[in-house]
Amino acid sequence: QKEVEQNSGPLSVPEGAIASLNCTxxxxxxxxxxxxxxxxxxxxxxxxxxxxxxxxxDGRFTAQLNKASQYVSLLIRDSQxxxxxxxxxxxxxxxxxxQFYFGTGTSLTVIP
Amino acid sequence: DVKxxxxxxxxxxxxxxxxxxxxxxxxxxxxxxxxxxxxxLGLRLIYFSYDxxxxxxxxxxxxxxxxxxxxxxxxxxLESASTNQTSMYLxxxxxxxxxxxxxFFGQGTRLTVV
Numbered sequence: 001q002k003e004v005e006q007n008s009g010p011l012s013v014p015e016g017a018i019a020s021l022n023c024t025x026x027x028x029x030x031x032x033x034x035x036x037x038x039x040x041x042x043x044x045x046x047x048x049x050x051x052x053x054x055x056x057x058d059g060r061f062t063a064q065l066n067k068a069s070q071y072v073s074l075l076i077r078d079s080q081x082x083x084x085x086x087x088x089x090x091x092x093x094x095x096x097x098x099q100f101y102f103g104t105g106t107s108l109t110v111i112p
Numbered sequence: 113d114v115k116x117x118x119x120x121x122x123x124x125x126x127x128x129x130x131x132x133x134x135x136x137x138x139x140x141x142x143x144x145x146x147x148x149x150x151x152x153l154g155l156r157l158i159y160f161s162y163d164x165x166x167x168x169x170x171x172x173x174x175x176x177x178x179x180x181x182x183x184x185x186x187x188x189x190l191e192s193a194s195t196n197q198t199s200m201y202l203x204x205x206x207x208x209x210x211x212x213x214x215x216f217f218g219q220g221t222r223l224t225v226v
Contacts, residue, residue: 032212043202043217044155088155092212098143098162099170100204100215104154 003027004091006103015112019076023089023103026070033065034090035074037083038105044088048074079110115139118203118218125225131190133221135203142208144186145215146170146178148199155202161186162208193225 003026013019021035032051036044048063050056050072056063062075072091076083089103119134137144145160147170157170159178167178175197179187186205190197200222204215 034214043220045217046214049214090215092215098206098208098212099157099160100145100206100212102147102155104152 004089004101004103006087006089006106008104008106010107010109012109012111013079015079015081015110017079017110019079019083019108019110021074021076021087021089021106021108023072023074023091024070025072025089025091025101027091027093027101028067028070029093030070030091031093032091033063033072034092034100035061035063035072036088036090038086038088040085047087076108079108081110081112084109116203116205116216116218118201118221120221121219123221123223125190125193125223127194127225129190129193129225131193131223131225133188133190133201133203133223135186135188135205135218136184137186137205137216138184139205139207139216140183141205141216142183143206143215144180145204145206146176146186146188147202147204148172148197149202149220150199158188190223195225197223198225199223 035048038044050063064073086105146158147155161180203218206215
């Protein structure tokens, strides 16, 4: 069983602060890593994908990957109330038959 | 834009009924997936398909079957619906290749079995 673990939260941050979301995974052969945002009652939407060690920035979002530690994180700078959602970490690899393994999600609330 | 479309947003069925959930994608993706999502349990893979007429069981296939007769369409079938199959069902698709690219999700079907 491939495991993806996320800090369960809920996480609350004030507006304008940095939100930090963390994820660990068990399969060392994983190659592709994704962060999805899911609003209540809606389907997940992709925020970030990262495939190599280091940081990847896109606007207010930064994904960080450390394959040696089997760790991936998402930083949200200048958090806005509209960022309030559940964030899902997903891991995939060709050696797992292109399947995606999801964490259970971290609920984030940004307080105005 | 990739579009994954599920046939129903909300569905109410009776116990014992045969239920069909349809999913269509328009980006020629090889891989298609069916998940269910329940509070506290996250996304759990029911079945996936990497090609027409090919299917693989996921983590929770019991009580479900699937059909993929055409590349763009992946159907989930509940053979005899039960109340414990009340859930949000999500279809997704992704490209196949040297690496794994992101999965795109449909809008979800909230199924209630009474």
